[in-house]
Amino acid sequence: MNELTPIEYTNQELVALILKSQGIHEGHWHLAVKLGFSALNIAQSTDGTDAAPAGAVSFTGVRIVSAPQPAPFTVDASKVNPKRTTPKKAAPKK
Numbered sequence: 001m002n003e004l005t006p007i008e009y010t011n012q013e014l015v016a017l018i019l020k021s022q023g024i025h026e027g028h029w030h031l032a033v034k035l036g037f038s039a040l041n042i043a044q045s046t047d048g049t050d051a052a053p054a055g056a057v058s059f060t061g062v063r064i065v066s067a068p069q070p071a072p073f074t075v076d077a078s079k080v081n082p083k084r085t086t087p088k089k090a091a092p093k094k
Helices: 011-020
Strands: 027-043 051-067
Touching: 011 027, 011 051
Parallel strands: none
Antiparallel strands: 027 051
8 A cells, every 4th residue: 555645735835726726816815724612621640530621722624815915924816826818819801
């Protein structure tokens, strides 16, 4: 069996992939993640008699958000996913 190689993207690469998949050609965009928070008790001893309150953070989703201005962390859709221009067909000669 082949060994699986991890695939990793930077935030900007991930935004560019989403822009391309959604057909977005304009604007400046950045990555945002959705997080969930939960409270729980965690055992502090091996026998479980000593517990302490704790918090857990879960990753629940990712989205891109349009930015009003360019910033160091935004991706310009017109550069990573430019609109394709189709050349106009010449009128048939008479």
